[in-house]
Amino acid sequence: MRVSVDASACMGHGRCYDVAPGLFEDDDEGYSIVKGDGEVPAGEADVARLAVRLCPERAVTLTGSPG
Amino acid sequence: MADNRATAYAMLRDAGPVLRTPRGAYMIVSSEAAEFALKHPGLFSSKRAFDMAGSPLAMVPIAFDPPGHTRYRRVLQPFFSPRVSASWLPMVRVLAGELIDGFAASAGCDLVADLAVPLPAQVFLTLFGLPLEDRDRLIAWKEALVNNFGLPGGEPPRERAARMGAELYGYLVAHIARRRQSGGTDDLLGLLLADTSEERLNDDELLGLSFLFVLAGLETVTSALSTAFAALAADPALRRQIVASPAVIPAAVEELLRYDGPVVFVPRIATRDVEVAGQTIPAGAYVMIMIAAASRDPAEHPDPDTIDFQREERSLAFGGGPHRCLGSHLARMEMRVALEEWHRRIPEYTLAPGVTPRVTWPAGVVGIDSLPLVFEPAGGGAR
Numbered sequence: 001m002r003v004s005v006d007a008s009a010c011m012g013h014g015r016c017y018d019v020a021p022g023l024f025e026d027d028d029e030g031y032s033i034v035k036g037d038g039e040v041p042a043g044e045a046d047v048a049r050l051a052v053r054l055c056p057e058r059a060v061t062l063t064g065s066p067g
Numbered sequence: 068m069a070d071n072r073a074t075a076y077a078m079l080r081d082a083g084p085v086l087r088t089p090r091g092a093y094m095i096v097s098s099e100a101a102e103f104a105l106k107h108p109g110l111f112s113s114k115r116a117f118d119m120a121g122s123p124l125a126m127v128p129i130a131f132d133p134p135g136h137t138r139y140r141r142v143l144q145p146f147f148s149p150r151v152s153a154s155w156l157p158m159v160r161v162l163a164g165e166l167i168d169g170f171a172a173s174a175g176c177d178l179v180a181d182l183a184v185p186l187p188a189q190v191f192l193t194l195f196g197l198p199l200e201d202r203d204r205l206i207a208w209k210e211a212l213v214n215n216f217g218l219p220g221g222e223p224p225r226e227r228a229a230r231m232g233a234e235l236y237g238y239l240v241a242h243i244a245r246r247r248q249s250g251g252t253d254d255l256l257g258l259l260l261a262d263t264s265e266e267r268l269n270d271d272e273l274l275g276l277s278f279l280f281v282l283a284g285l286e287t288v289t290s291a292l293s294t295a296f297a298a299l300a301a302d303p304a305l306r307r308q309i310v311a312s313p314a315v316i317p318a319a320v321e322e323l324l325r326y327d328g329p330v331v332f333v334p335r336i337a338t339r340d341v342e343v344a345g346q347t348i349p350a351g352a353y354v355m356i357m358i359a360a361a362s363r364d365p366a367e368h369p370d371p372d373t374i375d376f377q378r379e380e381r382s383l384a385f386g387g388g389p390h391r392c393l394g395s396h397l398a399r400m401e402m403r404v405a406l407e408e409w410h411r412r413i414p415e416y417t418l419a420p421g422v423t424p425r426v427t428w429p430a431g432v433v434g435i436d437s438l439p440l441v442f443e444p445a446g447g448g449a450r
Contacts, residue, residue: 011391014149015381018317029141030148032374051380056387057106 001040001064003048005032009059016051016060023048024060032049068428072327073372076360084344092353093346094332098364098383104335104356105388108132111335111354113390122131122235127268127275129283133389142266143276143393146258152396155194155255159232159401162189163408171412171445178300178438183292186405187285190397194255195277201238205281208235213286213431239277243270284394288401290329290434295402296409297424298323298374300417300440308376308412313407319376320402324362324384326374329432331359333386351441358383359433416442 003023005016012031017024022044024032040048040062052060068075076096079086084097095101104111109132117130125131129137145151163186170176188202188209197205211231243256247270250258259273268276299306308315332355339350348354361383363371369382385392392398419425419439426433 011388012144012148013385013387013391014396018149022279028148029144030150031144053379054381056102056381056383056385056391058381 001062002023002035002038003040003046003051004038004061004063005034006020006057006059006061007031009057011057011059013056015054015056019054020044020051024051069325069425070423072426072433073363076357076363076370079357079360080364083346085346085348085375087346091336092433093348094355094357094360095343096357096360096364097344098367101339101356101358101361101383102387103343104354105333105386105390108136108389110338110341110358111356112338113335115336116334116353124275124278125248126279126282127272128393129279129390130275136267136389138391139268139272140389142262142264142268146255147393147396149396151255152257152400154305155190155397156400156404158193159186159404160408162186162193163401163405167408167412174444175439175441178296178440179289179293179435180437182405182409183289183296183438186292187288187401190305190401191280191285195242195255195280196251196256197242203325204238205235206213206285207231208238209281209285212282235278235281236274239274243273243277253369280394284398286432286434287329288398289326290432291398292405293400293424293435293438294327294426294433295323295406296440297418297435297438298327298439302374305374305376306410306414306416309406309410313410314377316406317399318378319406321382321384322374322376322378324402325368325378325380325382326362326372327433328362328384328391330384330386331433332357333390340342358386373445412445413442416440 002025005024010031012029016028016032017026023035025035027033028039048062052062079094079096082099086094086096088094095104112132114130114132116362117126128136128143131139166182166185170181184206189199192199192201192205194284208231211228228399246256246260259268280356309319335354337348337350337352337354341348362368365371385395417440419441422439424435424438426435
């Protein structure tokens, strides 16, 4: 499972790196960047889904199957 | 509306996703349609909707559309990022603690007059390097102006509001000129003035931003604190969740903003005929994106009239799209700190006997004017 952020849609609400700081971080303007290659470790699957659900811009997506 | 927003917002929702008012304005009330309008600034102009409010100059960045707006956001966003907002947290914590200590040893307070009004005003003064003694003047200007802000139809400001607007303008002009000379980068205004990037704001643009900060950044936090504490005071189970586990406070802030947030709607002007949820909104129409009603849309928020800190739902409380509230990270932090510092000192409290919190309506934002709370005087215990 992998997370990604659509940079053109991200408006810097900061919800994703707030709830899933292991997967996302903020740039200098507060926009979200995926950490590393976006691969979701087993223990972070729930917060990855939460980040997708919370994004007001629907800019966060999760692809691939769990595991 | 004054007594029961649940009923008011339900009536709007039942009337349809998009409705036309008798005066020819349009209300967008469903979550899906509100999201669409917020994300299409080319169809729904912010610029024309904010030509009002007694501001002698265009408020930066709200009264602009892309691409001009895009430049402002690019310049401003670093100064309002979560990281920079977090750097002000210790200052906000001290201010909130001092205000609460001012009444914690008595048996009650007016949450609005004693905390919700002064806190964001003092935060603004501190961030702009202004003396705290100016607080009551600033509050008087803000209160005269704020009810001209965001009212449907964009009526011209009344005479008093115009005068107060001119006074505030003069005050800010003189201060910015003074700070250009004195320098210093230990507050937000100093950082903005020290910006040497090619796109930095000039003094007129900084004034427009300052005006917006006073008009939009103070009243919203005041109002949000007032409705949040009204909800907590009325529901022992909710406030006990906070006392038992302060870690729930960020989620509580989100939920309280969803449930009874200050921003009822954001205004736009339709730039051309546009169909939204099956209804055609004509070019030039005044459009109200009903954030507060959308935040109780059961399609996005099951059981919308119940406060539940465990919700995991996207929020439109700070808007969305390119005009997403620039101050959202600062506002969230102020609310979080106020709730933390209060509950650390005053875990148990109730509405004063005989009090029914009411909001003033119609108004620019939903907020309670006075919220008398009673509690056991703190006795030098948990400080």
